[in-house]
Amino acid sequence: MANITSISAESRDRAGKGAARATRRAGRVPAVIYGNKQDSSLISLEPIELKRNINAGGFFSKVFEITVDGEKHRALVRDIQLDPVTDTPIHVDFMRFSKKTRLVIEVPCAFLNEEDCPGLRKGGVLNIVRHAIELRCSPDNIPESIEIDLAVAEVGDSIHISAIELPDDVELTITDRDFTIATIAAPTVVVEEEDDVAGEGEEVEGEGTEGDAEKSDSNE
Numbered sequence: 001m002a003n004i005t006s007i008s009a010e011s012r013d014r015a016g017k018g019a020a021r022a023t024r025r026a027g028r029v030p031a032v033i034y035g036n037k038q039d040s041s042l043i044s045l046e047p048i049e050l051k052r053n054i055n056a057g058g059f060f061s062k063v064f065e066i067t068v069d070g071e072k073h074r075a076l077v078r079d080i081q082l083d084p085v086t087d088t089p090i091h092v093d094f095m096r097f098s099k100k101t102r103l104v105i106e107v108p109c110a111f112l113n114e115e116d117c118p119g120l121r122k123g124g125v126l127n128i129v130r131h132a133i134e135l136r137c138s139p140d141n142i143p144e145s146i147e148i149d150l151a152v153a154e155v156g157d158s159i160h161i162s163a164i165e166l167p168d169d170v171e172l173t174i175t176d177r178d179f180t181i182a183t184i185a186a187p188t189v190v191v192e193e194e195d196d197v198a199g200e201g202e203e204v205e206g207e208g209t210e211g212d213a214e215k216s217d218s219n220e
Contacts, residue, residue, distance in 0.1 A: 003144060007049060009068045012042035020091065029089050033066060033073050036096035043068050050089055054080075061105050061142050066094065076103070076139055097139045104173055106132040109181060110145035117150040123187035124155040129180045133161070137170040148181055158183045 012023060012030065020030040028044040043066070053059060059077055066073045075094035083090050097103075109131055114120055133146050146166070148159055162178045 003062070004065050004074070005053060005062045006065045006067065007045070007053065009043040009045050009066050011069050012044050015042055024090060029092065031092040031094060033068075033075055033094040033096060035075075036098050036101075038096060041068060041073065045092065047089070050092070054089065058108065058144065061107060061144075063139050063142065064094065074139075099138070099140075102136055102138055103142075104134060104136050105142060106134050107143055108132045108145050110147050111182065112147055112149045113151040117153050117184070119153045119155040119157060119184035120150070122155055124184040125187065126150070127183045127185045129182055133181070134173045135166070135170050136173055137167075141167060141169045143167050143170060150184075153184050155184050155186050 009031065010028070012019065023030040023044045026044075027047070029047050029050055031043050031045050032040055033043060034040040053062070053064075059080075062077070064075055064077070066075060073094070073096060075096050077092060078095045079093040080089055081091040082088065109128070111126065111128070114126065117124075117126075120126060135143075135146075137143075143166075146164060148164065150159075153159065158180050159182045160178045160180055161172065161174075164181070166172070
């Protein structure tokens, strides 16, 4: 079951670029809620609350419950526009959904028990092949993450998607192969060799110096 994030909003009366600029001048972020065969709702968001949700991660996979004038809308973020100079949000598009809605969405991988992984404890290296997995599911069933347990993984092991149990009502978009999520690679060993050639060169140089000294003594 997806976690629902509550966020408050204020309604806007007018659409258009001029009205959006006026909303931003007033210190708020213009947005719109559309879809599910309902009229679009023009809203504005408090920027600090919006940035907090963006920075928390998984912004496009969260289900938002947006309260506008006492009415609640459940929606997903479909698009966000950022200022090209400051990188701050300047407009957000939310899409309503129904019980029949199914989405294709990327869900991040969470690797568990790294400290207990025997392969890593022996010096192996976790090589992550996929940081996220593309899934198809209803908005109400979007998982926060796909958990990969490393508790028994040894050096040389590969973790494939077939070893991962997906939540109910969640399916893979890639079904034609058992793809790899991560491997435990063997540790890299660097062997330092003595530079014998350099040593011989230093020895020859010393002999030449000694010979020069003997010649100098005979000349005296």
